[in-house]
Amino acid sequence: MPRKKKQSAFEDTVEIASWLPWWAGLLLAVVSYLGLHALAVTAPPSTPAMPGELGNVVVAQMFRTMAFYGQYLLPAIFTLGALVSVLRRGKRAKLYQDVSRTPSQQALESLTWHEFELLIGEWFRRQGYAVVETGGVGEPDGGIDLVLSKQNQIYLVQCKQWKALQVGVNVVRELMGVMAVQNASGGFVVTSGRFTDEARRFAEQAKITLIDGRQLTGLLRQQSKASAARPAVQSAPASPEAAPACPKCGADMVMRTASRGANAGRSFWGCSQFPTCRATRPI
Known part of the structure; x- marks a missing residue:
């Protein structure tokens, strides 16, 4: 696989913000703006009366300056991250639907x-x-x-x-x-x-x-069948369950009844490729 393209610090920060759910990114954008804006509009520190207080004044002014720029920068980062999160979510969903519709x-x-x-x-x-x-x-x-x-x-x-x-x-x-x-x-x-x-x-x-x-491909096919069958199950709950795909090889499964052991008499799904594939799943 090719190596990941090197990004700027701003792009890396937006990337991290995009890992959050989109609504969390927007919430943080609002909270960061309100918090930093409140700090940015505070009164500037007064001229120190004593030479030893000069350091405190410089630090306070530095925080005000950082808050002034941060009140715009951080909300922009979180908002862009939320937008990237939404776009990626749509891209993933479309890609998944396209492949799972006819998995091969x-x-x-x-x-x-x-x-x-x-x-x-x-x-x-x-x-x-x-x-x-x-x-x-x-x-x-x-x-x-x-x-x-x-x-x-x-x-x-x-x-x-x-x-x-x-x-x-x-x-x-x-x-x-x-x-x-x-x-x-x-x-x-x-x-x-x-x-x-x-x-x-x-x-x-x-x-x-x-x-x-x-x-x-079998797992994607199984998930696709389950998604397609969900509305039908809701409208006709008494209809029989469709045969699932084998979780091991992807072939169709058939309903069988155990003839021996602790589960004798109970039905289960068994792979149609038995004995080549011995995968089972409960009903």
């Missing part, structure tokens, strides 16, 4: 690396995670692209938009190291391609979930 390996491979990260971030948002896009390319954070939070737990995500190469075990090892440093509860590596067998074996022992291109 070709659709994933046609994305740029940045679009791929936006797509993955939006998918996690729709699973209930709060998502921060770090733009981890070339940064001293181990290449982390997304930081997820849910129920006071932190999860780290690496996105690999590789069209031909398999993702090897070194990528998983690097993520595990960053997880240990940041005390993360778990991690994800998502690729448009495939993983090596060694990477899969290592991930099973490291609290890291691997999602390859085939699984990702």
Whole structure:
């Protein structure tokens, strides 16, 4: 992936402000203006009677000057950040809708690396995670692209938009190291391609979930079906549940009934590719 373009201090500040929800950015713009304006319009310090008081006068005047310029600069930063947040939200939603409408390996491979990260971030948002896009390319954070939070737990995500190469075990090892440093509860590596067998074996022992291109298209298809079925379920709650996509391979699932064990007699969803794929999910 290409390195992140170097930005000015102003652009970096707007970037940080854009991580906030748009309404929080606008609220901070108003609060910062009111607070700094109140300080900027205070009476200037009087001439000191004693030489030792000169330092206090200089400091007070310095704060008034900073408040005068800050009352315009900070609200502008927060307002621009809110605007960027709104625009990005719309871009993510459109990208997600376009890809999830007809998910395929070709659709994933046609994305740029940045679009791929936006797509993955939006998918996690729709699973209930709060998502921060770090733009981890070339940064001293181990290449982390997304930081997820849910129920006071932190999860780290690496996105690999590789069209031909398999993702090897070194990528998983690097993520595990960053997880240990940041005390993360778990991690994800998502690729448009495939993983090596060694990477899969290592991930099973490291609290890291691997999602390859085939699984990702299945998850996007499943989410798209769920979104499309939601209005129908509301208008006709008695209609039977549509068969979901397999969370492991993306194939359609079929309803089966357990014939033995503690769940004998109970229905469940089983993958239609059984015994090649043995994934199940409850009804």
